[in-house]
Amino acid sequence: xKRTTLDLWVxxxxxxxxxxxxxxxxxxxxxxxxxxxxxxxxxARFGNIGGLKVRAPIKSAGVVVGRVRxxxxxxxxxxxxxxxxxxxxxxxxxxxxxxxxxxxxxGEQYVGFEAGGDDAVLKxxxxxxxxxxxxxxxxxxxxFMYNKASEDSSK
Amino acid sequence: xxxxxLGSLTRLGNRVTSRVQRLGKASLFLSAILLGSGTAWRRFSxxxxxxxxxxxxxxxxxxxxxxxxxxxxxxxxxxxxxxxGSSSALGVLVALSLVRELGPVVAALLFASRAGSAxxxxxxLMRATEQLSAMEMMAVDPVARVVAPRFWAGxxxxxxxxxxxxxxxxxxxxxxxxVLIGVDEGSxxxxxxxxxxxxxxxxNGVIKSFVFGVIVSWIAVFEGFHAAPSAxxxxxxxxxxxxxxxxxxxxxxxxxxxxxxxxx
Numbered sequence: 001x002k003r004t005t006l007d008l009w010v011x012x013x014x015x016x017x018x019x020x021x022x023x024x025x026x027x028x029x030x031x032x033x034x035x036x037x038x039x040x041x042x043x044a045r046f047g048n049i050g051g052l053k054v055r056a057p058i059k060s061a062g063v064v065v066g067r068v069r070x071x072x073x074x075x076x077x078x079x080x081x082x083x084x085x086x087x088x089x090x091x092x093x094x095x096x097x098x099x100x101x102x103x104x105x106x107g108e109q110y111v112g113f114e115a116g117g118d119d120a121v122l123k124x125x126x127x128x129x130x131x132x133x134x135x136x137x138x139x140x141x142x143x144f145m146y147n148k149a150s151e152d153s154s155k
Numbered sequence: 156x157x158x159x160x161l162g163s164l165t166r167l168g169n170r171v172t173s174r175v176q177r178l179g180k181a182s183l184f185l186s187a188i189l190l191g192s193g194t195a196w197r198r199f200s201x202x203x204x205x206x207x208x209x210x211x212x213x214x215x216x217x218x219x220x221x222x223x224x225x226x227x228x229x230x231x232x233x234x235x236x237x238x239x240g241s242s243s244a245l246g247v248l249v250a251l252s253l254v255r256e257l258g259p260v261v262a263a264l265l266f267a268s269r270a271g272s273a274x275x276x277x278x279x280l281m282r283a284t285e286q287l288s289a290m291e292m293m294a295v296d297p298v299a300r301v302v303a304p305r306f307w308a309g310x311x312x313x314x315x316x317x318x319x320x321x322x323x324x325x326x327x328x329x330x331x332x333x334v335l336i337g338v339d340e341g342s343x344x345x346x347x348x349x350x351x352x353x354x355x356x357x358x359n360g361v362i363k364s365f366v367f368g369v370i371v372s373w374i375a376v377f378e379g380f381h382a383a384p385s386a387x388x389x390x391x392x393x394x395x396x397x398x399x400x401x402x403x404x405x406x407x408x409x410x411x412x413x414x415x416x417x418x419x
Contacts, residue, residue, distance in 0.1 A: 003200070006207050013211045017315025020322035021361070027344070028250050028325060029353035055352075 038088035039066060040124035044098045044111070045079040050134025052100055052109045058084055059101075060113040065090045068111060084111060084128075093118040094126075100134035109134060181377045184298075188306050188376070191299035195307055201300070205308030209270040213316060216269055217262055221320035224257060225249060225327025232328070233336055245338050246347035249328030254351060254360045255416065258321030260408050263367035266313060267400035271375035274305050275396040278379030279389035287380075302380060306372045313368025314361050321360065359415045363408065370407060371400045 049071065058066040066086035074081050086092070095116030102109050122128070195201050232248040278301060281287050287297040325347075332338045351357065375396050382392035 001207075006204060009211045010203055010206045013206065013214060013312075014315065017210075017319055020315070020318040023322045024254060024318060024325075024357050025353055028254065028347055029351045029357045 039085040040088055041069065042084045042086055042122055042124075042126055042128055044082050044084060044128040044131050045074070045077065046082060046100060046131050046133050047079060048133040048136060049080045049082060050100055050102075050109055050136060052082070052111070052134065056108060056110050058086060058111045058113060060090070060092070060115065065113065082111070086122075091121040094120045094122055095130065096122060096128060097130045097132070098128045099132040102135070180381070181373070184377050184380065185373055187298050188303050188373075191296060192303045192307065194296075194299040195303040201304040202307050202311070205304045206312060209266075209274070209305070209308045210312035210315065213266055213269045213312065214319075216265055217316045217320050218323050220261065220265060221258075221323035222327040224261060224320075225253065225324030225329075226331045228252060228257075228324070229328035229331030229336075233332060233338065242338050243342035244346055245328070245332045246343035247350045249332070250325055250347045250351050251356065253321045253324040253328075254356050256408070256412070258324065259317045259360055259364040259367055260404060262317040262320040262364065263313065263371060263404045264401055266309075266316060266368075267371045267375070267404065268397050270309065270312070271371045271396050271400050272393050274309070274372070274375040275379035275382070275393045276389060278302065278305070278376060279382035279392045282380065282382055283384040283386070283389055285384070298380075302376045306376050309372030309375065310365070310368045313371065314364045317364030317367075318361065355416075359411075363411050363415075366407060366411060367404050370403050374400050374403065 052068065052071065054068055054071060056068045057064045058068065066084055068082060069085045070083040072081045072083075073079075084098075092113055093116045095118040097114040097116060099112045099114065100109055101112045116130075228249045229245065232245050233242055236242045236244055236248065278287075281297075281301065287301065290297045290300060329343065333340045333343050378392040378396045378399070382388045
Protein backbone atom coordinates (compact mmCIF):
# COMPACT_ATOMS: atom_id res chain seq x y z
CA UNK A 1 0.00 0.00 0.00
CA LYS A 2 1.18 3.48 -0.80
CA ARG A 3 2.53 5.54 2.04
CA THR A 4 0.11 8.45 1.62
CA THR A 5 -2.99 6.20 1.50
CA LEU A 6 -1.82 4.52 4.68
CA ASP A 7 -1.24 7.86 6.39
CA LEU A 8 -4.67 9.03 5.28
CA TRP A 9 -6.39 6.00 6.79
CA VAL A 10 -4.49 6.27 10.06
CA UNK A 11 -5.31 9.97 10.21
CA UNK A 12 -8.96 9.17 9.61
CA UNK A 13 -8.88 6.50 12.34
CA UNK A 14 -7.28 8.80 14.92
CA UNK A 15 -9.63 11.65 14.00
CA UNK A 16 -12.84 9.65 14.44
CA UNK A 17 -11.42 8.08 17.63
CA UNK A 18 -10.83 11.53 19.12
CA UNK A 19 -14.24 12.67 17.86
CA UNK A 20 -15.83 9.75 19.73
CA UNK A 21 -13.98 10.76 22.89
CA UNK A 22 -15.13 14.36 22.44
CA UNK A 23 -18.71 13.12 21.96
CA UNK A 24 -18.47 11.13 25.20
CA UNK A 25 -17.01 14.11 27.07
CA UNK A 26 -19.43 16.77 25.84
CA UNK A 27 -22.68 15.07 24.92
CA UNK A 28 -22.64 12.17 27.41
CA UNK A 29 -20.54 13.44 30.30
CA UNK A 30 -21.65 17.05 29.93
CA UNK A 31 -18.21 18.49 30.64
CA UNK A 32 -19.37 21.99 29.65
CA UNK A 33 -21.61 22.30 32.67
CA UNK A 34 -18.99 20.94 35.07
CA UNK A 35 -18.01 22.76 38.20
CA UNK A 36 -15.70 25.32 36.60
CA UNK A 37 -17.61 28.17 38.22
CA UNK A 38 -16.67 29.81 41.48
CA UNK A 39 -18.35 28.33 44.52
CA UNK A 40 -18.56 29.15 48.20
CA UNK A 41 -18.91 26.65 51.04
CA UNK A 42 -21.76 26.59 53.56
CA UNK A 43 -22.39 24.15 56.35
CA ALA A 44 -25.63 22.63 57.58
CA ARG A 45 -26.33 20.23 60.44
CA PHE A 46 -28.93 17.52 60.14
CA GLY A 47 -30.22 14.98 62.66
CA ASN A 48 -30.62 12.46 59.86
CA ILE A 49 -29.42 12.76 56.28
CA GLY A 50 -31.13 9.60 55.01
CA GLY A 51 -29.47 8.48 51.78
CA LEU A 52 -27.79 11.78 50.91
CA LYS A 53 -24.49 11.30 49.12
CA VAL A 54 -21.46 13.41 48.28
CA ARG A 55 -21.97 15.26 44.93
CA ALA A 56 -25.76 15.19 45.34
CA PRO A 57 -27.33 18.35 43.87
CA ILE A 58 -28.52 21.37 45.86
CA LYS A 59 -31.72 22.76 44.40
CA SER A 60 -33.61 25.93 45.01
CA ALA A 61 -37.03 26.16 43.38
CA GLY A 62 -36.01 23.07 41.41
CA VAL A 63 -32.91 24.67 39.85
CA VAL A 64 -29.51 23.16 40.63
CA VAL A 65 -27.50 25.81 42.52
CA GLY A 66 -24.67 23.68 43.89
CA ARG A 67 -23.44 20.28 45.06
CA VAL A 68 -22.79 18.49 48.35
CA ARG A 69 -19.04 18.52 48.91
CA UNK A 70 -18.60 16.55 52.10
CA UNK A 71 -20.56 14.70 54.79
CA UNK A 72 -19.13 14.19 58.29
CA UNK A 73 -20.42 12.96 61.62
CA UNK A 74 -19.92 15.37 64.52
CA UNK A 75 -18.91 13.39 67.62
CA UNK A 76 -19.97 16.14 70.07
CA UNK A 77 -23.45 17.01 68.89
CA UNK A 78 -24.16 13.60 67.28
CA UNK A 79 -25.34 15.39 64.16
CA UNK A 80 -24.37 15.00 60.51
CA UNK A 81 -22.39 18.01 59.25
CA UNK A 82 -22.90 18.53 55.52
CA UNK A 83 -20.61 20.89 53.61
CA UNK A 84 -22.35 22.47 50.62
CA UNK A 85 -20.68 24.06 47.60
CA UNK A 86 -22.99 26.76 46.31
CA UNK A 87 -22.49 28.51 42.97
CA UNK A 88 -21.07 31.98 43.67
CA UNK A 89 -23.57 33.64 41.32
CA UNK A 90 -26.40 32.73 43.72
CA UNK A 91 -26.82 34.51 47.08
CA UNK A 92 -29.20 33.25 49.75
CA UNK A 93 -30.64 35.10 52.78
CA UNK A 94 -29.34 34.27 56.26
CA UNK A 95 -32.57 32.55 57.28
CA UNK A 96 -32.60 30.12 54.33
CA UNK A 97 -34.22 26.81 55.18
CA UNK A 98 -32.25 23.67 54.14
CA UNK A 99 -34.21 20.45 53.71
CA UNK A 100 -33.34 16.99 52.47
CA UNK A 101 -35.80 15.91 49.80
CA UNK A 102 -36.24 12.97 47.48
CA UNK A 103 -36.83 13.44 43.77
CA UNK A 104 -39.74 11.21 42.86
CA UNK A 105 -40.77 8.26 44.97
CA UNK A 106 -37.58 6.22 44.62
CA GLY A 107 -35.25 8.84 43.17
CA GLU A 108 -32.00 10.22 44.55
CA GLN A 109 -31.93 12.57 47.50
CA TYR A 110 -30.96 16.22 47.24
CA VAL A 111 -30.67 19.29 49.44
CA GLY A 112 -33.41 21.85 48.92
CA PHE A 113 -33.01 25.57 49.76
CA GLU A 114 -36.04 27.65 50.62
CA ALA A 115 -35.08 31.29 50.74
CA GLY A 116 -36.19 33.34 53.76
CA GLY A 117 -36.74 37.10 54.05
CA ASP A 118 -33.55 38.27 55.75
CA ASP A 119 -31.67 41.15 54.09
CA ALA A 120 -28.21 39.80 55.03
CA VAL A 121 -26.92 36.99 52.81
CA LEU A 122 -25.00 33.83 53.70
CA LYS A 123 -21.24 34.13 53.25
CA UNK A 124 -18.57 31.45 52.75
CA UNK A 125 -18.13 29.39 55.91
CA UNK A 126 -21.53 30.27 57.41
CA UNK A 127 -23.74 27.62 58.93
CA UNK A 128 -27.37 27.30 57.92
CA UNK A 129 -29.40 27.42 61.16
CA UNK A 130 -32.75 26.09 60.03
CA UNK A 131 -32.69 22.55 58.66
CA UNK A 132 -35.11 19.72 58.22
CA UNK A 133 -34.07 16.06 58.35
CA UNK A 134 -34.60 13.50 55.66
CA UNK A 135 -37.90 11.72 55.72
CA UNK A 136 -37.47 8.14 56.90
CA UNK A 137 -40.17 5.82 55.67
CA UNK A 138 -40.12 3.53 58.74
CA UNK A 139 -40.64 6.47 61.09
CA UNK A 140 -43.57 7.72 59.05
CA UNK A 141 -45.19 4.28 59.01
CA UNK A 142 -44.74 3.75 62.76
CA UNK A 143 -46.17 7.24 63.43
CA PHE A 144 -49.15 6.41 61.25
CA MET A 145 -49.67 3.03 62.96
CA TYR A 146 -49.41 4.68 66.38
CA ASN A 147 -52.00 7.32 65.50
CA LYS A 148 -54.29 4.71 64.03
CA ALA A 149 -54.04 2.57 67.17
CA SER A 150 -54.78 5.49 69.50
CA GLU A 151 -57.78 6.47 67.31
CA ASP A 152 -59.18 2.96 67.55
CA SER A 153 -58.77 2.71 71.33
CA SER A 154 -60.44 6.09 71.92
CA LYS A 155 -63.58 4.95 70.07
CA UNK B 156 0.75 -44.85 47.23
CA UNK B 157 3.41 -42.49 48.54
CA UNK B 158 5.05 -42.47 45.14
CA UNK B 159 1.79 -41.43 43.47
CA UNK B 160 1.31 -38.55 45.94
CA LEU B 161 4.90 -37.40 45.54
CA GLY B 162 4.62 -37.68 41.77
CA SER B 163 1.52 -35.49 41.55
CA LEU B 164 3.08 -32.97 43.94
CA THR B 165 6.16 -32.82 41.74
CA ARG B 166 4.04 -32.28 38.64
CA LEU B 167 2.13 -29.48 40.41
CA GLY B 168 5.35 -27.81 41.53
CA ASN B 169 6.83 -28.14 38.06
CA ARG B 170 3.76 -26.54 36.53
CA VAL B 171 3.82 -23.60 38.97
CA THR B 172 7.54 -22.91 38.52
CA SER B 173 7.27 -23.04 34.73
CA ARG B 174 4.35 -20.57 34.82
CA VAL B 175 6.29 -18.22 37.09
CA GLN B 176 9.34 -18.55 34.85
CA ARG B 177 7.24 -17.65 31.82
CA LEU B 178 5.85 -14.61 33.66
CA GLY B 179 9.39 -13.52 34.48
CA LYS B 180 10.43 -14.00 30.86
CA ALA B 181 7.44 -11.93 29.73
CA SER B 182 8.37 -9.14 32.17
CA LEU B 183 11.95 -9.09 30.89
CA PHE B 184 10.60 -8.99 27.35
CA LEU B 185 8.38 -6.00 28.24
CA SER B 186 11.33 -4.09 29.66
CA ALA B 187 13.30 -4.94 26.49
CA ILE B 188 10.44 -3.51 24.40
CA LEU B 189 10.31 -0.34 26.47
CA LEU B 190 14.08 0.09 26.25
CA GLY B 191 14.05 -0.58 22.51
CA SER B 192 11.18 1.82 21.77
CA GLY B 193 13.44 4.73 20.91
CA THR B 194 13.85 3.64 17.28
CA ALA B 195 10.13 3.11 16.83
CA TRP B 196 9.24 6.60 18.09
CA ARG B 197 12.00 8.25 16.07
CA ARG B 198 10.93 6.47 12.90
CA PHE B 199 7.23 7.04 13.43
CA SER B 200 6.33 5.60 10.02
CA UNK B 201 6.99 2.15 11.54
CA UNK B 202 4.24 2.72 14.14
CA UNK B 203 2.08 4.36 11.47
CA UNK B 204 2.11 1.21 9.36
CA UNK B 205 1.13 -0.96 12.34
CA UNK B 206 -1.57 1.53 13.34
CA UNK B 207 -3.13 0.83 9.97
CA UNK B 208 -3.05 -2.94 10.44
CA UNK B 209 -4.15 -3.03 14.11
CA UNK B 210 -6.33 0.07 14.35
CA UNK B 211 -7.88 0.90 11.00
CA UNK B 212 -8.59 -2.72 10.06
CA UNK B 213 -10.31 -3.30 13.44
CA UNK B 214 -12.67 -0.37 12.84
CA UNK B 215 -15.45 -2.29 11.11
CA UNK B 216 -15.78 -5.05 13.71
CA UNK B 217 -15.62 -2.53 16.58
CA UNK B 218 -18.21 -0.20 15.04
CA UNK B 219 -20.65 -2.94 14.07
CA UNK B 220 -20.46 -4.81 17.38
CA UNK B 221 -20.66 -1.54 19.33
CA UNK B 222 -23.86 -0.65 17.50
CA UNK B 223 -25.41 -4.04 18.21
CA UNK B 224 -24.36 -4.12 21.86
CA UNK B 225 -25.91 -0.66 22.33
CA UNK B 226 -29.12 -1.73 20.60
CA UNK B 227 -29.41 -4.85 22.78
CA UNK B 228 -28.81 -2.72 25.88
CA UNK B 229 -31.57 -0.39 24.71
CA UNK B 230 -34.06 -3.24 24.23
CA UNK B 231 -33.25 -5.17 27.40
CA UNK B 232 -32.84 -2.06 29.53
CA UNK B 233 -36.20 -0.70 28.41
CA UNK B 234 -37.90 -4.01 29.13
CA UNK B 235 -36.64 -4.02 32.73
CA UNK B 236 -36.90 -0.30 33.46
CA UNK B 237 -40.48 0.12 32.25
CA UNK B 238 -41.63 -2.40 34.89
CA UNK B 239 -40.55 0.12 37.51
CA GLY B 240 -41.93 3.05 35.56
CA SER B 241 -38.50 4.58 35.07
CA SER B 242 -37.91 4.08 31.37
CA SER B 243 -36.61 7.67 31.22
CA ALA B 244 -33.46 6.37 32.94
CA LEU B 245 -32.65 4.29 29.82
CA GLY B 246 -29.99 6.79 28.72
CA VAL B 247 -28.21 6.50 32.08
CA LEU B 248 -28.26 2.72 31.94
CA VAL B 249 -26.93 2.51 28.38
CA ALA B 250 -24.27 5.19 28.85
CA LEU B 251 -22.94 4.04 32.22
CA SER B 252 -22.74 0.36 31.33
CA LEU B 253 -20.98 1.16 28.03
CA VAL B 254 -18.56 3.82 29.27
CA ARG B 255 -17.59 2.04 32.48
CA GLU B 256 -17.55 -1.64 31.54
CA LEU B 257 -18.74 -2.89 28.18
CA GLY B 258 -16.89 -0.37 26.01
CA PRO B 259 -13.38 -1.07 27.29
CA VAL B 260 -13.91 -4.81 27.96
CA VAL B 261 -15.74 -5.90 24.81
CA ALA B 262 -13.58 -3.69 22.60
CA ALA B 263 -10.47 -5.23 24.19
CA LEU B 264 -11.80 -8.78 23.68
CA LEU B 265 -12.55 -8.03 20.03
CA PHE B 266 -9.21 -6.32 19.65
CA ALA B 267 -7.41 -9.36 21.09
CA SER B 268 -9.08 -11.71 18.66
CA ARG B 269 -8.88 -9.40 15.64
CA ALA B 270 -5.50 -7.68 16.01
CA GLY B 271 -3.71 -9.60 18.79
CA SER B 272 -3.97 -12.93 16.99
CA ALA B 273 -2.75 -11.33 13.75
CA UNK B 274 0.30 -9.84 15.49
CA UNK B 275 1.18 -13.19 17.09
CA UNK B 276 0.78 -15.09 13.83
CA UNK B 277 2.86 -12.53 11.92
CA UNK B 278 5.76 -12.44 14.38
CA UNK B 279 5.53 -16.20 14.92
CA LEU B 280 5.83 -16.81 11.20
CA MET B 281 8.80 -14.45 11.03
CA ARG B 282 10.37 -16.59 13.75
CA ALA B 283 9.50 -19.84 11.95
CA THR B 284 10.93 -18.63 8.63
CA GLU B 285 14.03 -17.32 10.43
CA GLN B 286 13.47 -13.72 9.37
CA LEU B 287 14.12 -12.61 12.95
CA SER B 288 17.46 -14.47 13.00
CA ALA B 289 18.34 -12.91 9.65
CA MET B 290 17.75 -9.46 11.12
CA GLU B 291 20.01 -10.26 14.06
CA MET B 292 22.70 -11.34 11.57
CA MET B 293 22.42 -7.90 9.94
CA ALA B 294 22.79 -6.29 13.39
CA VAL B 295 19.16 -5.09 13.32
CA ASP B 296 17.48 -5.57 16.68
CA PRO B 297 14.19 -7.41 15.94
CA VAL B 298 12.68 -6.21 19.24
CA ALA B 299 13.21 -2.58 18.24
CA ARG B 300 12.36 -3.02 14.54
CA VAL B 301 9.49 -5.56 14.62
CA VAL B 302 8.11 -5.87 18.14
CA ALA B 303 8.11 -2.32 19.56
CA PRO B 304 6.13 -0.67 16.70
CA ARG B 305 3.42 -3.34 16.96
CA PHE B 306 3.27 -2.99 20.73
CA TRP B 307 2.91 0.81 20.64
CA ALA B 308 0.39 0.69 17.79
CA GLY B 309 -1.79 -1.58 19.94
CA UNK B 310 -1.42 0.68 22.98
CA UNK B 311 -2.41 3.75 20.94
CA UNK B 312 -5.30 2.07 19.10
CA UNK B 313 -7.04 0.53 22.08
CA UNK B 314 -8.35 3.70 23.86
CA UNK B 315 -9.50 5.12 20.51
CA UNK B 316 -11.32 1.91 19.61
CA UNK B 317 -12.94 1.67 23.06
CA UNK B 318 -14.16 5.29 22.84
CA UNK B 319 -15.58 4.58 19.41
CA UNK B 320 -17.27 1.44 20.72
CA UNK B 321 -18.93 3.37 23.57
CA UNK B 322 -19.97 6.27 21.35
CA UNK B 323 -21.48 4.01 18.68
CA UNK B 324 -23.13 1.89 21.40
CA UNK B 325 -24.80 4.94 22.94
CA UNK B 326 -26.00 5.87 19.47
CA UNK B 327 -27.39 2.33 19.09
CA UNK B 328 -29.21 2.63 22.42
CA UNK B 329 -30.58 5.97 21.26
CA UNK B 330 -31.80 4.42 17.99
CA UNK B 331 -33.71 1.67 19.78
CA UNK B 332 -34.81 3.60 22.86
CA UNK B 333 -35.80 6.94 21.38
CA VAL B 334 -36.39 6.38 17.68
CA LEU B 335 -37.99 2.93 17.78
CA ILE B 336 -39.64 2.59 21.23
CA GLY B 337 -40.30 6.26 21.83
CA VAL B 338 -38.64 7.08 25.15
CA ASP B 339 -38.64 10.85 25.61
CA GLU B 340 -35.56 12.23 23.84
CA GLY B 341 -35.03 15.08 26.31
CA SER B 342 -34.98 12.89 29.41
CA UNK B 343 -32.83 10.29 27.62
CA UNK B 344 -30.00 12.80 27.13
CA UNK B 345 -30.48 15.03 30.18
CA UNK B 346 -30.61 12.17 32.70
CA UNK B 347 -27.54 10.68 31.01
CA UNK B 348 -25.68 13.97 31.29
CA UNK B 349 -26.71 14.40 34.92
CA UNK B 350 -25.47 10.95 35.94
CA UNK B 351 -22.33 10.41 33.86
CA UNK B 352 -19.36 12.14 35.44
CA UNK B 353 -16.44 13.07 33.18
CA UNK B 354 -13.70 12.38 35.73
CA UNK B 355 -15.15 9.29 37.40
CA UNK B 356 -16.79 7.51 34.47
CA UNK B 357 -15.23 8.61 31.18
CA UNK B 358 -11.62 9.15 32.26
CA ASN B 359 -11.62 5.87 34.20
CA GLY B 360 -13.03 4.09 31.14
CA VAL B 361 -10.20 5.48 29.01
CA ILE B 362 -7.63 4.44 31.64
CA LYS B 363 -9.12 0.94 31.60
CA SER B 364 -8.89 0.66 27.83
CA PHE B 365 -5.28 1.91 27.93
CA VAL B 366 -4.37 -0.81 30.46
CA PHE B 367 -6.14 -3.43 28.31
CA GLY B 368 -4.22 -2.16 25.28
CA VAL B 369 -0.93 -2.70 27.10
CA ILE B 370 -2.01 -6.18 28.24
CA VAL B 371 -3.24 -7.40 24.84
CA SER B 372 -0.29 -6.00 22.87
CA TRP B 373 2.20 -7.32 25.40
CA ILE B 374 0.75 -10.85 25.34
CA ALA B 375 0.45 -10.83 21.53
CA VAL B 376 4.05 -9.82 20.82
CA PHE B 377 5.44 -12.05 23.58
CA GLU B 378 3.62 -15.15 22.33
CA GLY B 379 4.60 -14.44 18.74
CA PHE B 380 8.24 -13.78 19.51
CA HIS B 381 8.58 -16.91 21.63
CA ALA B 382 6.51 -19.19 19.41
CA ALA B 383 7.99 -22.58 18.57
CA PRO B 384 9.36 -22.22 15.01
CA SER B 385 6.92 -24.59 13.31
CA ALA B 386 3.40 -24.56 11.89
CA UNK B 387 2.01 -26.12 15.09
CA UNK B 388 4.01 -23.69 17.19
CA UNK B 389 2.53 -20.65 15.46
CA UNK B 390 -1.00 -22.00 15.70
CA UNK B 391 -0.58 -22.85 19.40
CA UNK B 392 0.87 -19.39 20.09
CA UNK B 393 -2.05 -17.69 18.32
CA UNK B 394 -4.56 -19.67 20.38
CA UNK B 395 -2.66 -18.87 23.58
CA UNK B 396 -2.72 -15.16 22.72
CA UNK B 397 -6.50 -15.06 22.43
CA UNK B 398 -7.17 -17.23 25.50
CA UNK B 399 -4.62 -15.57 27.77
CA UNK B 400 -5.64 -12.07 26.65
CA UNK B 401 -9.31 -12.75 27.35
CA UNK B 402 -8.60 -14.09 30.83
CA UNK B 403 -6.14 -11.30 31.62
CA UNK B 404 -8.58 -8.61 30.42
CA UNK B 405 -11.43 -9.91 32.56
CA UNK B 406 -9.24 -10.35 35.64
CA UNK B 407 -7.67 -6.90 35.23
CA UNK B 408 -11.13 -5.43 34.70
CA UNK B 409 -12.27 -6.75 38.06
CA UNK B 410 -9.23 -5.33 39.83
CA UNK B 411 -9.52 -1.93 38.09
CA UNK B 412 -13.26 -1.71 38.80
CA UNK B 413 -12.64 -2.52 42.46
CA UNK B 414 -10.17 0.37 42.64
CA UNK B 415 -12.12 2.89 40.56
CA UNK B 416 -15.81 2.55 41.31
CA UNK B 417 -16.09 1.67 44.98
CA UNK B 418 -16.84 4.17 47.70
CA UNK B 419 -17.71 7.07 45.42
